[in-house]
Amino acid sequence: MPDGVARDVDWTSPEVWSGTRAPLTAATGLAPAAYAGQSFFDIEQQHVFDRAWVCVGVADEIAGRGRMLVRRLGSRSIVVTRNSDGELRGFLNSCRHRGTELAEADCDVANTIRCPYHRWGYSLDGELIATPGFEDVPRDGFDRAAHGLHPVRVDTWGVLLFACLAEDTPPLLEWLGDLPQRMAGYGLDGWVSRDEQTLDIDANWKLISENFQEYYHLRWVHPELAKVSRVPDHYRYQGPGMYCGQTTTPVSGDARDEWLALPPAPELDSSDLVSGRFVAIFPNVLLSVLPNHVWTMRLDPVAPGRTRETCTLLLPEATGATTDEAVGPTRDFWVAVNGEDVDIVQRSQRGLTLGAVPAGPLAPRFEEPLHRFHNMLADCMTSASLAGLEVPRGDRIGVEADRWGSGVNPNPPTIELTELVEG
Ligand code: FES
Ligand SMILES: [Fe+2]
Known part of the structure; x- marks a missing residue:
């Protein structure tokens, strides 16, 4: 053979x-x-794909606030949005209650990312802010702060949007080398x-x-x-x-x-x-x-x-x-x-x-x-x-x-x- x-x-x-x-x-x-x-x-x-800076879209798809993108990244699904200060945020597309997919496709989210299953709500920074009925009977030592969405690295350069699942991969700017400088004259942002x-x-x-x-x-x-x-x-x-x-x-x-x-x-x-x-x-x-x-x-x-x-x-x-x-x-x-x-x-x-x-x-x-x-x-x-x-x-x-x-x-x-x- x-x-x-x-x-x-x-x-x-x-x-x-x-x-x-x-x-x-x-x-x-x-x-x-x-x-x-x-x-x-x-x-x-x-x-x-689970470790590199992978392109997941073009930057202007996420230029405005209130938009949430849903993208496949290697073995995972992620969501990308902007917080109330306009900063880019990425998370695994999975609820911290019982893991349900938060969104199926690109959508508008206003101020809260809501899980469709039991309506847990997360801020645009990923903090868990709503757990309807969950605390009627208190759980032992439940800490909302420990149950925020799992963050994923996201960044833009020029017209492109990137995400990276690995925490130890060098930053996007290092990955791109001299490309941002080389293409600076176009003002691609x-x-x-x-x-x-x-x-x-x-x-x-x-x-x-x-x-x-x-x-x-x-x-x-x-x-x-x-x-x-x-x-x-x-x-x-x-x-x-x-x-x-x-x-x-x-x-x-x-x-x-x-x-x-x-x-x-x-x-x-x-x-x-x-x-x-x-x-x-x-x-x-x-x-x-x-x-x-x-x-x-x-x-x-x-x-x-x-x-x-x-x-x-x-x-x-x-x-x-x-x-x-x-x-x-x-x-x-x-x-x-x-x-x-x-x-x-x-x-x-x-x-x-x-x-x-x-x-x-x-x-x-x-x-x-x-x-x-x-x-x-x-x-x-x-x-x-x-x-x-x-x-x-x-x-x-x-x-x-x-x-x-x-x-x-x-x-x-x-x-x-x-x-x-x-x-
Ligand atoms: S799985 Fe998301 S609220 Fe229950
Ligand atoms: Fe060709």
Whole structure:
């Protein structure tokens, strides 16, 4: 049998990751079991999704008070809301009386989170504040303060909302590395959602992320797109952080200019104004930042061969109220390109599941981001906790930035220009 379908592999053991740990020019992709095997999926849920900073939405879903989001996070369900001071709060979606699910879906909550079963009530800070009839006959030493909702870490960066089940994982800002600084010029905090759609894709979540990270497939899977997003116009966009980033510059707009139809955000610098930034934040969110819009794809693993993808189109605050008619071409552009990607990743999934041949070689020229991504996965799968996680470093400017790309970026981001000057 090919090695990819071996059932007794211990995926937490460093030895099984030797193909991933090899240098790029000798590295292989992941074994088919990493995409199609139930036991890999189960361990990955525990080691990655139960411990990482996982994207659970876009920030403007929870911008106002009184809203409560219900999200699946690894093995758990959580709720996310804001307290009366507007601070973000997250809790396990389970009542402290007999554990009932507090909410089934996103809803409005006013000032109290109420359990539907026996109407215990919790403040927006999670404190237990109402227990109808419970204390008619006092219990021995019952302490309401010890029965608040179980907190979960939540945080936002830019247009994204994140949550983390593990208390010892480094803070989100450490996880993101230099990304907030790198993207500071866009002012993403105030951008607003204009369209959302959800797709159920018959492919493992990693295949969708990997496909996003490499432009090797561009000419064959997206022949139309490749005419304007030219292969030689792709460059590295990679500093330290749990992400894999690339940039297209200049972002072309002649034959197919739908994605440049809307006006750009105000006050972008000369690099942001002519570039597209394509960033896969580990583990589950894909971020495309253009001068005039953002397209995010959040991946929620459902099963080894099934992923729910939530796509959101966001616009800068200044153009957020643009008409639906004006937004249409940008949305349709992404829907068309994404459809081409969905077809090919589903085909990858079928080959990995039904062919299950051993892992193949990565293309050093195009697939370095996959190597980086696989190594982040290996770090999570083989560590007992993420407390000591080493956030991967970025390129050393002038040494590696153009090593596997198209040469020297003619429009380097400000952060890279600064590094070049400081030498
Ligand atoms: S289970 Fe929630 S109030 Fe009883
Ligand atoms: Fe693609």
